[in-house]
Amino acid sequence: MFVVKLVLKNALRHKLRTILTILGIAIAVAAFGFIRTIVTAWSAGVEASAENRMITRHAVSFIFTLPYSYRDQIAGIQGVEEVSYANWFGGNYKDASDWKNFFPRVAVDPDTYFSLYPEYIVPADQLEAFKRERNSCIVGAKLAREQGFKLGDVIPIEGDIFPGKWEFTVRGIYEGKDKTADETQMFFHWNYLNERIKELQPGREGQIGWYVLKVSNATDMTRVARAVDGLYENSRARTKTETEKEFQQSFVSMSSSIITSLKAASYLIIGIILLVLANTIVMAARERMREYAVLKTIGFKKSHIIGLIGGESMMIAIIGGAIGLALTFPAAGALAAAFPTFFPIVNVEPMTIVFASAIALLAGIVAALFPASRAVRMKIADGLRSLG
Amino acid sequence: MATSNGRAMIEVKNVTKSYHRDSIEIPVLRDLSIQVPEGEFLALMGPSGSGKTTLLNLIAGIDRPDRGEVLVGGTDIGTMGESDLAKWRSSHVGFIFQFYNLLPVLTAFENVELPLLLTRLSKGERKARVDLALKLVGLAERMSHYPKQLSGGQEQRVAIARAIVTDPTVLVADEPTGDLDKVSAGEIMELLERLNKEFGKTIVMVTHDPRAASKAHKVMNLDKGELV
Amino acid sequence: MKIPLSYSWRSLWTRRLTTTLTLFGIALVVFVFATVLMLAHGIEVALIETGSDDNAIVLRRAANSEIVSQIDRDAANIMKTLPEVALRPDGKPIASAESFVIINLSKKESNDMGNISVRGISPQALEMRPQVKITEGRMFTFGTREIILGDNLPKRFQGCEIGQQIQFGEASWTIVGHFIAQGSAFESEIWGDVEQFMPAFGRPVFSSMTVRLTSPAAFDAFKARVEQDPRTQMAEAKRERQYYREQSELMAAFIRILGLLVTFIFSIGAVIGAVITMFAAVANRTVEIGTLRALGFRRRAVLGAFLIESILLSLIGGVLGVGLAALMSFVQISTVNFGTFSELAFGFALSPSIIVSSLVFAVAMGILGGFSPAVRAARLNILAALREA
16 A cells, blocks of 8 residues: 555656656557557458358459349359349549548449348338439438438539449438448449440440349358359359458458558557656666665565556556547547548447557556566665665 | 673674675675674774675675674574565664665655554554654654755654664664764764663664764774774 | 767766667657658659650540540540651551559468559550560560560569469460569559450450650640540540659558658657656756856756757667668568559658658757756756755
8 A cells, every 4th residue: 555655656756757658658559549440440341241241243353344144143043042233333523632522332233232231221211212213322321421411412423434424313311230330332223324324335234343142041151152153164254252251351451561561550659658658667766776775674575666666657557548548539530530431430449449458558567677677686785875 | 881781682703795896806894703782882983995884784684794694683684585684674673874865755754654564553553653753853743744844954863763663673874974964963963872872772883973983882993894 | 168069978878778768769750750751752753653754644534543444446546646646757656545454363472362453555555665674584475365564463473473374354364574664553564465455355445545745845735635626525635644643642642641640649759758868867967967057157058968968869869760761662562552443562762851851850859859858957056956966
């Protein structure tokens, strides 16, 4: 108990130094949490993947399309419960150089798509309105908030992959089932796309970007993948079928260098935390060498000395860490607000909190190791002579 | 001369101590033997480097001899383990330093209380002893002051209170008046004299100051690690 | 009277442990700062090298990159004949209509796939891009299913050696050569005959066309003609250099923002470390300071000495940090360029301005960190300081 009291009093001795150290640790811990949140946000799509969904795309790369005729054949494969399809539309909304205007624009099969993605919840009447109207669209709630889309608004898009001026009327707004669902997408009728393309660029119609498969049993997935790809092995358009998780992961791994760099940066930050804390604790311990010698003379033991130094180190680390963790949340919030469509899902994961806390605690221990061992090993006579 | 009881409180037998700096060995005490009877007030004098502080440290249990024995109150402290030595110190020795060495973040009361925290006494019991010690040194009304609010002489008196609060049998003082003006020095020496005469504490004191030495019963001179 | 420099230097040396810790902290921050700038610069260099002022590239209007652009054959033929397009000695226009797709290849270090750009070129393409040099093997023969690979591909991806074949577009393509292109984006591409690629991909239209202008000044006239002719007005001309710069903007901006954010955080840590160290230095040397003042050195001299100490510390840390960052020049990064969605290799490019900015940054941290402590040192009262002995 006394050790605790002395630790507190000692920390208050140099208020400025203690506050600066806590601040330094807080900022570093917040940065660590922030960077890890960016990394987890990058892979958010992977985590959100459904257990029993698969994606079939062109084997060469997803910029090549598959024929519409594949649909029925794929639906006929045993184990495939339901099939839907989609095309990446792309295009530009307003000024494309402002990245806030980027959001996913996807042409889908209105009858099946939303039943394959039950995590996108659309009010029944809106879904009906969407299905009825050819050039309507359904947008995500987050997107609607960001861009101010309301039911009935017309969204003009300048096409690039599919050139021309396009307009879509908002007939529905979907909400995610939980916070892992992406609410920044815009979906419209594939038929609408197909018909217009037939007029504008005859020969390009009847093409699908990718098929979405719902498989009855997760255990069937490997077999289904092989069956689908086997069907088209010798066709002009070969397919590659994989689980949705693998599909999402392939996007993430494209940026693996960046993600690795971010992770490296977060580890370096740990180094900073340690340096700042160690600097302070080494200094504080050195100043008080004589006092430790006096305490030893009076009869206090090694464990007391360790408790004093370690205690101060831990206390600063814990307070700094707690403040840093608290700061991580608004920082993550700022990230989500700045790039709503690049990082549609930004959550501070429990693992991140655990890591950050562990690092603060470890730093508290490690920073005290050297000065504590020095103080413990010091001969009393030498300590009494030290000038601090 | 006060009466000594005759029994040796402190026995230093054929003690040798050297210091090692890099690879050089510097002998400080050579085959030294002294005896201090119970209740004696001993002054150790000698030039710088004569080994008097080293001898003091051995007696106080802060250091261990390379060869020889150190017995205090019949206990061989020269071979005790670190942990046992610490425990022994807390109840048997009171140390008074030249530079007082009070903890700046604690009040006078809390500084004096320090040695008692190592015992099993309750808060109330500790308070009683601290009050007593502070009264003895004449600083009862300053107990909630911090060291920087006290004069040099007052700080040393608090340090003495700390040294006696556990009622140790031996008091060890290293240049207790070294940093004080004439008046304060005089007060401190009177206090030590009182502790010795009235309370029968055995005191071993290292000093340069002949006036301080004159208060002791006996003076031993050391030079180059040997009695002269 | 000025306090000698050796005072500041030796004071740092006496407190070696904390000096070293602070030094490392500053070096680390400067390292991160310089590295981030070098990375963003590296992307720009890689992409700008890809372009030349003599060339103009034509894409579909509203298309931000070749991958989403389409130019039909008729429009291409018309544009080739415009007067601003340079001619070869034999009278043929120096223009290359190209088609552009992405295929997947497996990386070497993991089994992940990367997006690789495949560019179908016309025979004049090499003339327009003199920076391209074959390093191994030979150029492919037009009219055949031969291809050449940019140098980055055999380094990072499987199946890219000469003699091997890559499958796409329902055909096998034989690798006959590797090429380099001054570190530009082309080094991450596969090149082949556009007239072979188009039917294989099932794409009857080109993605883009690049032309060599008669002179860089001819660009404006060329652009005007393309946009005013009703047969070609769905297209848009850009200077090649500008097009590639735009391709790098998103990526470079992203890296710069993220990187500078990280640097900012690091620098706070370093400044705090420096401040704490310097405050302690001042506190431990009150007697020294009092002595100096008693000897006749003025407050300003004391302030100066401490500031210099702080600046020395940060300058040394800065040089160390820049030195370490320079080592990063040997590192190459390969990742997906957000702008084009295909693989791009780039390195860390050091430039004189980056060195200067980093050192200035270091010194700024030193001044920031050392200022308050130096002021406190200067303000000490002589007598009070001396009495602290």
